[in-house]
Amino acid sequence: MQVRQRLNNNVVLVDDADQQMIVMGKGIGYKAYPGDQINESLIERTFILRNNAENEIDQVKALINEVPIEYIILSDNILKFAKEELNADFGVGMLVSLADHIFSAIDRKKKNIQMISPLHWDIKQLYPTEVKIGEQAVKYIAQELKVDLEDTEATSIAMHFISSGNNYDSIQQAMNFTKIISDIITIIQYHFQIKIDQNSIVFSRLVSHLQYFLIRQVKEISMMDLSDEMIKIVINQYQSSFQCAEKINNYLQQNHQIKASLQEEIYLTMHIERVHQIDEN
Incomplete structure (x- = not known):
């Protein structure tokens, strides 16, 4: 070397x-x-x-000028735990953002400045694995640096892993999509008058589908075309679920200027129907 x-x-x-x-x-x-x-x-x-080596070098230079080395090492250890939990790899950019976040969070704690995410409960419900990593990180910080961060800081740390692992462009986009997904699940529960089991595989699959559904709308990525016959079959067999999908589409148009195609509505209908069938059984 x-x-x-x-x-x-x-x-x-x-x-x-x-x-x-x-x-x-x-x-x-x-x-x-x-x-x-x-x-x-x-x-x-x-x-x-x-990826962009020069940009990553500049990020590291800025980080080491502002953040003590122990925060960087601590953040790297958290990433190693997260790598095992999520079966994912993280680059320099993730290290920089996480170390900077933890340094800022501890600085706020010392100055008695509280920042509570309005999406705290939504994040806990939608992303239990990432929140578990955030909770472990908060415990590890307390152990290594003798600083007890607020419990809500676990969800703020979790957002770094949520945005990194789901093809989001930024943490802000991940937060925006989290709010939208939470609203969509509320629409589904209200439509069928049910409470979805958030520990079920069906719920996890629904959340995952909604993540990529929203990413496709923002990035204008088209789904594979369905035949007219397939569309008719789904609409006729799953009428209530299709009506729910249309409610979701109306909500997205009115509140977020997102208009999904009929093909997207059909795919969404099938995911909604799975949730509905599990509840009926």
């Missing part, structure tokens, strides 16, 4: 074969000059730069 750029005493940008990497370790950047071989025995953390 060859030094490309020393970022500070503990962080160095290196070249390794055809890859650029950020390596971290106590004192690893001390007297490290471009072209030198890095002392690999000092490496504690390694991050491979993948």
